Amino acid sequence: MSATTTPELTLPPKPRNIRQRVLVATGFLLFTIATCIPAIGGITLDIAALIRNWNNGAGLLLQLFTPDFTFLPRTIGPMIETLQMALVGAVGAAIVSVPLTLWAATPTNPNSITRQAVRTVINVIRAIPDLVYATVLVAMLGVGALPGVLTLFLFNVGVVVKLVSEAIDSADHAYMEAGRAAGGSQLQINRVTALPQAWPLFANQWLYALELNVRISAILGIVGAGGIGRLIDERRAFFAYDDVSVIILQILVVVVLIEFVSHALRRRLT
Amino acid sequence: MSGPVGVLHPPVRRRRTAATVWAVVVGGVVVAATAGLQIDWRELGQLPAELLRFGTLMFTDPDWERLPRALFEMWRSISMAWIGAILCVVLSIPLGILAARGVGPRWVRLPLRGIFAVIRAVPEVIIALLLLTVTGLTPLTGALALGIAGIGTQAKWVYETIESAEEGTSEAVRAAGGTTAEVARWALWPAVAPALMSFALYRFEINIRTSAVLGLVGAGGVGSMLANYTNFRAWDTVGMLLIVVIVATMIIDAISGAIRRRIMQGPAVNPGRRLVARGGKH
Numbered sequence: 117m118s119a120t121t122t123p124e125l126t127l128p129p130k131p132r133n134i135r136q137r138v139l140v141a142t143g144f145l146l147f148t149i150a151t152c153i154p155a156i157g158g159i160t161l162d163i164a165a166l167i168r169n170w171n172n173g174a175g176l177l178l179q180l181f182t183p184d185f186t187f188l189p190r191t192i193g194p195m196i197e198t199l200q201m202a203l204v205g206a207v208g209a210a211i212v213s214v215p216l217t218l219w220a221a222t223p224t225n226p227n228s229i230t231r232q233a234v235r236t237v238i239n240v241i242r243a244i245p246d247l248v249y250a251t252v253l254v255a256m257l258g259v260g261a262l263p264g265v266l267t268l269f270l271f272n273v274g275v276v277v278k279l280v281s282e283a284i285d286s287a288d289h290a291y292m293e294a295g296r297a298a299g300g301s302q303l304q305i306n307r308v309t310a311l312p313q314a315w316p317l318f319a320n321q322w323l324y325a326l327e328l329n330v331r332i333s334a335i336l337g338i339v340g341a342g343g344i345g346r347l348i349d350e351r352r353a354f355f356a357y358d359d360v361s362v363i364i365l366q367i368l369v370v371v372v373l374i375e376f377v378s379h380a381l382r383r384r385l386t
Numbered sequence: 387m388s389g390p391v392g393v394l395h396p397p398v399r400r401r402r403t404a405a406t407v408w409a410v411v412v413g414g415v416v417v418a419a420t421a422g423l424q425i426d427w428r429e430l431g432q433l434p435a436e437l438l439r440f441g442t443l444m445f446t447d448p449d450w451e452r453l454p455r456a457l458f459e460m461w462r463s464i465s466m467a468w469i470g471a472i473l474c475v476v477l478s479i480p481l482g483i484l485a486a487r488g489v490g491p492r493w494v495r496l497p498l499r500g501i502f503a504v505i506r507a508v509p510e511v512i513i514a515l516l517l518l519t520v521t522g523l524t525p526l527t528g529a530l531a532l533g534i535a536g537i538g539t540q541a542k543w544v545y546e547t548i549e550s551a552e553e554g555t556s557e558a559v560r561a562a563g564g565t566t567a568e569v570a571r572w573a574l575w576p577a578v579a580p581a582l583m584s585f586a587l588y589r590f591e592i593n594i595r596t597s598a599v600l601g602l603v604g605a606g607g608v609g610s611m612l613a614n615y616t617n618f619r620a621w622d623t624v625g626m627l628l629i630v631v632i633v634a635t636m637i638i639d640a641i642s643g644a645i646r647r648r649i650m651q652g653p654a655v656n657p658g659r660r661l662v663a664r665g666g667k668h
Contacts, residue, residue: 151468157461159469159525166521166530173520180516200419207416243635244628245595247511247602248612252624255616256440257433262425266433331509338511339602339613348512352519360516364508371507 176357183365184358191347191363195370198343201261201336202329205268210322212269213276217314220277221284223292224306234277242274246332250341261342268333272325276318283317284310316385323378330374334367444625452623456611456630463607464634466525466600467593470532474593475586478537482544483570489548498541505538514600528605532593543585544578551577584646591642594635 154160218224219234246267253263291313295305337345344363351359420427484490485498505513514531521527555573564572601609608631615623 148468148472151461151465157458158465159462159529161526162524165524166527169522169527170520173522177516177520197423200423203416203419204423239636240632243632243639245598245609245631247599248609248628248631251602251613251616252628255619255624256436257429260425261423262429265423265425335509335511338515348515352515364512367509367512368504368507375507 176355179357180361182358183361184356185362187351187359187362188366191344191366194337194344194347195366197261198333198337198345199330199370201264201268201343202326202333205265205333206272206322206326206329208265208269209272209276209325210318213273213280213322214311214318216273216277217280217284217318218306218310220281223284223287223289224302224310226302235281238274238277241270242278246271247335247339250336251339254340259340259342264333264336264341264343267336267341268329271332272329275325275328276321279321280314280317284314287313319385320382323382327371327375327378330371331367334371440621443621444628447622448626448629449620449622450626452626453630456608456627459601459606459608459611460630460634462525463597463601463609464594464638466528466532466597466605466607467590469526469529470536470593470597471586471590473529473533474536474540474589475582477533478540478544479582481537482541483548483574485541486545486548489566489570499545502538502541505535506542507538510535510596511599511603514596514605515603518600518603518605523604523606525606528597528600528607531600531605532596535596536589536593540585540589544582547578547581547585548574580649584649587642587646587649591639594638598631 150156151158152161216234216238219230220238222231225231225234249267249270250263253266257263257266289310291309292305295309300308333343333345335345335348337343337347338349340346344367348360348363351357351363481498481502485495485502487495490498510532513535514528517531517534518527521530551574555577556569559569559573597605597607598609598612601607601611602613604610604613608627612624612627612631615627
């Protein structure tokens, strides 16, 4: 066209894979459409009903922003119970998690049958949501803190064993060969070489589990498993949203505090 | 003793008085917490027997006749999770981009981050529960609640990903005269898109669990069915439902995990062969 002095750039062709893109897009669309078909269980996109309900309920939401702090003293007891549950569940899980983790990691357990067995159990434990445990355990053991603590325990065992065993799996284990070369049994090798290496990993995840527990134990009471969630459920049933708001603020403060402390501790560990 | 090889002694351990004191303090707190809970710890002795009893009630003869209904409800939960994930991602990507350092102005960034932090600190279920009382208990509102409750974490991932993207490409586009929009399209987006897609799928995995929980408080789906049959003490149906939940969750985790790995690591073909093939084209 015009007489330019610089030669025109020849760009390399873009690596495009149209067929793959179309495939991904159709897959996405089909799945999304399938989730919106009520006949097979998908959800009904009824926006009108949503707006109608919103008009009815907006007042409640407004109430949420005017917390009634005279309610605060009544929340202290349940909050302490919540924290106790969180701690006891985390500690119980911490104790159990050590042998289970060593069983679930390849370097510390060369026997693939027992390793797979432990991993499968852990994956099954992890597949069930926390409140589902709580619901079933409450039905089994009755309302109270025990089902709550057990729920937290199971949940924490799942988290800690999974994350720490994966961390052990992906680490380099030259030092363990030294133990093997010295003629140590697997137990001795784990005790003397793997465990000292894994303590920081464990401590990190234990603290993380404790953080998670504080959040979860705050809601366990909704299904009757003790703690401050019971109070939330009660006040919500009375439509006392100004009280609910106080409880949520309190949970917020406690969660942030625990996370702050836990982060500080974890930074010191690493 | 008298042999040529002496007994090896490991080096003497350091004394750690402070650590011991801390251990005692933590131990004391734990004991106090255990004692303070109103739990009859003797029940713990009967617990294995009890769990075994209920386990046999639930799993020896699960009620497979209600399986179609359970699958229907499971799909409803999955739908809630999926629509909720889409909503969450659609909302959190622009918000997260605005909250990223170097993109949005300070007076937008800081309040946004504050809101994300607050949403993150409140358990998702509580946010969802509050929204559900306002919007009514339907699967659609469940999805809506999942979408909003997840924003706190999702948006944080978005702005952290953007901030950790390398500056080089952005600077190159800017140096070539690109506008902010062009920087976002040609430098930031290609760099962060895989991570964002991966996070989106991860949100779906999280939502699968949370949607079952929302069902427990009445939003519909497999959680509602589970809550009902638990209240009826219909243990064989509860057992069947738990199996459905576990299997469905594990399958979805496996598929979603495989897709995420594929997104983050690229196709699992021999890279050398691909180079040769592409070289041959032109």
